[in-house]
Amino acid sequence: MSDHATGPVGPFEPPYYSVIFTSVRTEGDNGYGETTDRMDELVADVPGFLGTESARTPGGIGITVSYFRDEESIKAWRSNLEHQAAQRRGREEWYEKYVVHVAKVERSYGFVRG
Amino acid sequence: MSDHATGPVGPFEPPYYSVIFTSVRTEGDNGYGETTDRMDELVADVPGFLGTESARTPGGIGITVSYFRDEESIKAWRSNLEHQAAQRRGREEWYEKYVVHVAKVERSYGFVRG
Numbered sequence: 480m481s482d483h484a485t486g487p488v489g490p491f492e493p494p495y496y497s498v499i500f501t502s503v504r505t506e507g508d509n510g511y512g513e514t515t516d517r518m519d520e521l522v523a524d525v526p527g528f529l530g531t532e533s534a535r536t537p538g539g540i541g542i543t544v545s546y547f548r549d550e551e552s553i554k555a556w557r558s559n560l561e562h563q564a565a566q567r568r569g570r571e572e573w574y575e576k577y578v579v580h581v582a583k584v585e586r587s588y589g590f591v592r593g
Numbered sequence: 594m595s596d597h598a599t600g601p602v603g604p605f606e607p608p609y610y611s612v613i614f615t616s617v618r619t620e621g622d623n624g625y626g627e628t629t630d631r632m633d634e635l636v637a638d639v640p641g642f643l644g645t646e647s648a649r650t651p652g653g654i655g656i657t658v659s660y661f662r663d664e665e666s667i668k669a670w671r672s673n674l675e676h677q678a679a680q681r682r683g684r685e686e687w688y689e690k691y692v693v694h695v696a697k698v699e700r701s702y703g704f705v706r707g
Contacts, residue, residue, distance in 0.1 A: 486654045487615035487692040497696050499611060499658055501601035501646055505706075532615055534648040534656040540600045542648040542656040544613055546694075570704055578601040578703040580660075582611050582696035589692040590684055592619075 641666025
């Protein structure tokens with residue numbers, strides 16, 4: 480949910496899971512920045528959490544991808560009560576719309592300039 | 594590869610595939626914008642292409658996610674010669690680094706403000 484995380488992260492050893500969260504924000508901050516910082520802290524403690532990366536085009540969409548080792552770690556994060564409260568607040572205040580895709584990564588690779 | 598596509602796209606009917614491309618750019622445009630426009634045109638003609646969405650934080654990372662119906666449609670796009678030439682040029686000129694994750698979407702859902 481954060482716009483703060485750096486990246487790219489990975490690649491990790493497949494299989495693992497990606498949660499793709501694509502959103503259009505409402506106007507104003509409304510406590511969003513503070514909450515995303517807190518969510519960054521919390522998710523880092525979830526067993527099986529691998530990393531997160533986020534980008535937002537000014538005036539456009541934001542994409543945050545979080546990576547987890549398995550379904551169990553996604554479930555642990557989804558059942559966190561503080562996270563659930565943040566999700567509710569997201570629907571009430573922060574997002575015009577969003578789409579979530581939960582996907583099992585089958586292969587991955589990276590490039591770094593030599 | 595585009596920074597131009599709007600979004601969010603989907604959700605689509607699972608299963609389908611996501612290709613997550615996360616990158617750090619080099620300085621300057623160097624023909625990047627023109628090529629991404631062309632790639633947007635080309636990928637739209639690939640059978641099984643579902644949509645693409647892209648965000649880039651100024652001075653930070655970019656994330657582009659492209660969605661395809663199945664492995665066959667990803668393979669068709671990967672084997673496009675003009676796309677392969679753009680990928681080579683990406684490594685030579687446009688990207689400091691990137692990571693690609695190919696993942697099978699198992700579930701997805703969306704929210705739109707009422």
